[in-house]
Amino acid sequence: MASFQRRGKTWQYTVSRTVNGKQKPLRKGGFRTKKEAQVAAAEVEADLRKGVVPQLTAIPFSDYFESWLNTFKTDIANNTLERYFNSLQVIKEHFGDLPIQEINKRSYQAFLNEYGQTHAKASSRKLNTHIRACVRDAIDEGMIRVDFTRDAVFTGDAGKKSSEKHLGYEDSKRLLQLIHKRLDISMTYYLLLLAITSGMRFGELVGLTRKDFNFFNNTINIDKSWGYTKSMHEGFGPTKNEDSVRLVKMDAETMNVFKQLFKSTPDNIYQLIFYSPSSKYNVISNSAANKVLIGMLDQLGTNRITVHGLRHTHASVLLYQGVSVYYVSKRLGHSDIDTTLNTYSHVIKEMEQRDEQKSADVFQKMLV
CATH class of the missing domain: 3.30.160 (Double Stranded RNA Binding Domain)
Structure with a gap:
């Protein structure tokens, strides 16, 4: 009463x-x-x-986010954790001591609009992803009742077009053929070969050891990464998230290339595939790999992309070839399918247009 x-x-x-x-x-x-x-x-x-005791004490949003971060994000890679702390700093600068209970959809949208004035749209979306995860847990804990991040609109510089971050099928084919021709030049070409045929993140690639390769089943086990920047862990460390631990089925040709490589080259103290004793972090550097990749792309006369762009290329090619988005998401090690849908929305949209005509043709052919 x-x-x-x-x-x-x-x-x-x-x-x-x-x-x-x-x-x-x-x-x-x-x-x-x-x-x-x-x-x-x-x-x-x-x-x-319902047996739920409401939280009536006002708690600053920045304090709640920091407590949530320290409680629920203890098993993620250092560079990923650093991005969360960057989001925390943004929250502190904008919301100050404003309680989470006093934030509504309108004020939150105004916050995103202001952030978008000086940042790329992709950055706004990433910031919202961090905050949304926190807000949903706050609802579960009874701190607030409404998800003020729901249906948020992202503004900001569009940045590089999604279609410019990856290669099309034909350019991918030409690049793959050129990589195979240059494998005897240096180990960097082996790294690029694996990048485009597996879709691994760079940290996962340079963290591979010989025991991760199963030549009988043509699979590669991904359960760790290697720190290759100062913001990452030193040496071996965890993958980006739990879902990034996975077993990737590979094509027989790529696996045979590495089988022959292992027979003809000695192992090293870390058992790393892409060991480089002259490098600061003991592995082939990201910048060195990008330099080699750009050189080949220029020779082919196609758009420049980064080594990370080979990951996007891998996924895009699979999607264009009709591979399920659910499997692609699992293969890439995404934490949820929303990440895949958002990242490759341009590809999925084109597939929908193709499938629309395909669907109409199915019943047309039944009458022929």
Whole structure:
């Protein structure tokens, strides 16, 4: 049962509650009208009937996000963790001590709009991804009731077009053929070969050891990464997330190339495939790999992409060839399929147009 009191210019509700035989009412004030207090009290009573004790103490959003980060993000790679802390800094700078309970869809959208004025749209989307995960847990904990990140609109510089981050099928084919012709030049070409045929992240590639290769089943086990920048872990470390631990089925030709490589080259102290003793981080550097890749792309007369772009190329080629987006998501080690759908929306849209005509043709052919 709730009661209502006017306190100065605002209203307060008091909801009766008994805990272990003792009265422990819930009170909250600051409502502009009695009606607002009644609505809020009704929500509290509904929660209590479900066995949920509402969180009435205002907690700054930045404090909650930091606590959430330190509690739920303890098993992610250092460079990924650093991105979360960057998001925390953005939250602190914009929201200050504003309680999470006082943020609504309108004020949150205004925050994203302001952020988008000086950042790329992809950065706005990534920031929202971090905040959305936190907000959903806050709802589960009874801190707030509404997901103010739902249906958020992203603004900002479009950045590089998605179609420019990967190669098309024909260019991919030409690049793959050129890589095979240059394998005897240096180990960097072996790395690029594996990048385009497996879709691995760079840290996963340079973290591979010989025991990860199963030549009987033509699979590669991915369960670790190697730190190749100062913001990453030193040496071996975890993959980006739990879903990144996976077994990737490879084509027989690529596996045979590495089988012959292992027979003709000695192992090293770390058992790393792409060991480079002259490199600061003991593996082929990302910049060196990009330099070799760009040289080949220029020779082929096609768009320049990065080694990470080979990962996008790998996924795009599979999707264009009709491979299920669900399998591609699993193969890439994405934490959820939304990541895959967002990253390759341009490819999926083109596939939908193709499948639209295909669907119409199915029943047309049944009458022929």
